Amino acid sequence: MLNPVAAPPRLVSVSTIWLQPKTLPEALAMLAADPALTPFAGGTDLYPAQAARFAWGEALPEAILDLGALPEFWGIAADATQWRIGAGATWAQLRDAALPAEFDVLRAASCQVGGAQIQNRGTIGGNLCNASPAADGVPPLLALDAAVELASLRGTRTLPLGKFLLGNRQTERAPDELLTAVLVPHRAGDLRSGFEKLGARHYLVISIVMVAAMVRMEAGRIAEAAIAVGACSAVAQRLPALEAALRGSRPGEVAVTPGQLDHLAPIDDARATGAYRREAALVLVRRLLARLALPEALVA
Template identity: 50%
Template sequence: MTRYAKPTELEQALALLGEGSWRILAGGTDFYPALGNRPLRENVLDINGLSALRGIAETDSHWSIGSRTTWTDLIGHELPPAFDALKQAAREVGSQQIQNVASIAGNLCNASPAADGAPALMVLGSEVELRSAASTRYLPLEAFILGNRRTALQPNEMVTAIRVPKAAATGRSAFVKLGARRYLVISIAMAAARFVIENGIVAEASIAVGSCSAVAVRLAGLESLLLGKSVRELPDIVRDASIDELSPIDDVRGTALYRRDAAREIVRRAMLSATGLDSAEVAAGMVA
């Protein structure tokens, strides 16, 4: 017989996780569609009563986004410009109705290669807070999402927050998504970029691409090429750089070759937006 529990205190939820196998229900926007016509045969731990897990807080060292925080919550919260890519990604998560209930942590735990939040959180150096009744541990987002629908979450753990170090919440960022239509679409490719520019020179560069590999990935090779360069050199560097970190596949939304070419273009667009370069100037040859 399956069990259903809806605790109102985090300690209660963690204790239940330590007693048996549970499937965690947060926003439910992925939970119910995944069931299809199948009967529910798992114990359900409904965490929608855990108010402590919803909201965004600032400390001396980091920003903390509670695991139940919705995309709408994020969009409405005042945050530094480095979070602009994450807010832009939030507006791409399904419909407004979905954004109102879907949780940010749920987007990560679902571990889809096309998870809209992953690239934008990666360029912020985000880490995932995992708690059990006995301990708390922190994993970089890249170490948490292991593959398609696979995470490092243990059976007795739940995600309680996503943390963004203050050191990475600097500069400006942008997010670009490519899909077959404008709204309610699974992406063909998407990119997030965060840059810190000092006196026209790149002091920090963080770039991540989603939907072009089993998990979203940072383009470490391209990032290193951009460091120390004048912003006006960036479009040419992006155009010529190899992006070997990507391993796109052929599917109904696009071929691997198309995805690779598209990824380069949307990386360029995200970079132009994050650095303040105007794409019209680039097209006119004013930036080289």
């Protein structure tokens, strides 16, 4: 006779306070008074995590800080030096926004985050603060040299995305800070960018490997290259050796070698082995660079 599966322990009571500040200073004051507050934006990461905790009898957050009413969290705008993407911008908004060519990489990733419902609710700020190694938004933003804006009652600071993300579910955000925006510098010239994702299916899937790239062309040569690989390390990684090799070359002149991906650290898990991920990353990098060499073949 099979042993029955033990039922999870049952919570006696649940009491979660829902706070909805109307301004950013009000939200920051609430967070300063209680840094244990759980920020809430789209909820597409928070809800599944809390449902699992509840099912096994673990404590739910005592209070939720709902950021949906803060005007500073919404909108996509440009000034003289950069684009400012509000942390509450959804994947659907990024997918449909009239952004310049270098954002093709982020637009393509936005089309592959979950399904339509996730794209309508999930936010770019939540994706970054959740800090999953398989976060689809991270490699495109690394390729775009993005930074994050963090606000608290102590002031506002800006960090390069590569310094904000510390590891699996770990960021540089202090307990009294909120991520308010993603900042992307302006670029000029012949810019081409793209995104490749490998998963068990096309939608509603956690990435096995993903690759994002942006290149700037001058007189038929690659003047600048930025390539990032996700789901192959605790944090998505740029490929500096390959980027350096590509500068000054014509598309297709530089062979992508396994050694240029040596610093990646893919793991074995339920979706793939580390060896498979490493080989797949090499294939996707080669495929994406070949596609960027023919801009007319790009599919947004």
